[in-house]
Amino acid sequence: TKSTRPQRLLKAVQKHATRGDPQSVISAIDHFCRHSEWAMNVGDEKGCILDSVVSELNPEKVLELGTYCGYSTVRIARLLPPGARLITLEFNADYAAIARQVIAWAGLEDKVQLVEGASGDWIPRMKEHFGIETFDFVFLDHWKDRYLPDTKLMEDCGLLRKGTVLLADNVICPGVPDYLEYVRNSLSYKSCYFKSHLEYTKAEDGLEKSVFLG
Ligand SMILES: O=C(NCCO)c1cc(-c2ccc(F)cc2)cc(O)c1O
Ligand SMILES: [Mg+2]
Numbered sequence: 001t002k003s004t005r006p007q008r009l010l011k012a013v014q015k016h017a018t019r020g021d022p023q024s025v026i027s028a029i030d031h032f033c034r035h036s037e038w039a040m041n042v043g044d045e046k047g048c049i050l051d052s053v054v055s056e057l058n059p060e061k062v063l064e065l066g067t068y069c070g071y072s073t074v075r076i077a078r079l080l081p082p083g084a085r086l087i088t089l090e091f092n093a094d095y096a097a098i099a100r101q102v103i104a105w106a107g108l109e110d111k112v113q114l115v116e117g118a119s120g121d122w123i124p125r126m127k128e129h130f131g132i133e134t135f136d137f138v139f140l141d142h143w144k145d146r147y148l149p150d151t152k153l154m155e156d157c158g159l160l161r162k163g164t165v166l167l168a169d170n171v172i173c174p175g176v177p178d179y180l181e182y183v184r185n186s187l188s189y190k191s192c193y194f195k196s197h198l199e200y201t202k203a204e205d206g207l208e209k210s211v212f213l214g
Contacts, residue, residue: 006039008036009102012032022108025105029102033199039069041199043198050075050167053207058084061137063087063159064088064138065088070099072139072169077103086111087132113130123154124153134161151166168183172198190213191209194207
């Protein structure tokens with residue numbers, strides 16, 4: 001039977017990347033997506049912006065909403081200091097199965113906890129289940145209609161503190177108009193837009209960085 005695109009992406013990683021070398025995993029996925037098959041990873045151009053935000057922040061506690069194949073998980077986890085932890089939520093079991101193997105190939109499984117399920121179900125359980133007080137950094141890259149409700153849910157669950165940084169992918173393409181309107185007009189956030197392009201294309205897209213003010 002026919003393989004899936006995530007399965008073919010994993011095969012490309014296992015063929016071209018070196019075990020334990022996160023940069024080679026990132027490069028193998030970017031090459032596959034540019035030259036073989038487009039896939040909805042944050043990509044290299046927006047990925048460099050993601051890298052700079054993470055490097056500047058040096059977060060201890062990171063939440064990623066939307067793992068897909070683990071590309072941005074690897075990008076973030078490779079930059080984390082020893083002892084720092086990344087929890088990544090993925091609703092789609094097939095994506096999660098591939099992402100676990102991509103994260104393992106990069107040798108980053110000790111820094112990453114991949115949780116399968118709905119963000120709306122897991123966000124209220126972060127404190128009691130994972131012993132998390134608050135997050136330092138949240139990367140939003142899941143279903144675009146969940147960005148706003150999940151952000152409000154994180155606020156209500158006390159998971160954001162003064163200075164927590166939210167970084168949202170795809171604010172232009174596919175777009176998250178309700179989320180953008182909220183973070184740009186709320187007195188609880190200081191927001192700025194990083195103009196870029198949709199992964200592996202010339203279409204406009206960008207990342208919105210929003211600092212929670214408490
Ligand atoms: O749905 C997305 N993510 C959540 C599911 O895992 C997503 C979609 C797209 C995209 C798709 C189709 C198109 F035509 C344009 C953009 C891009 C992304 O970066 C994304 O994160
Ligand atoms: Mg995305």
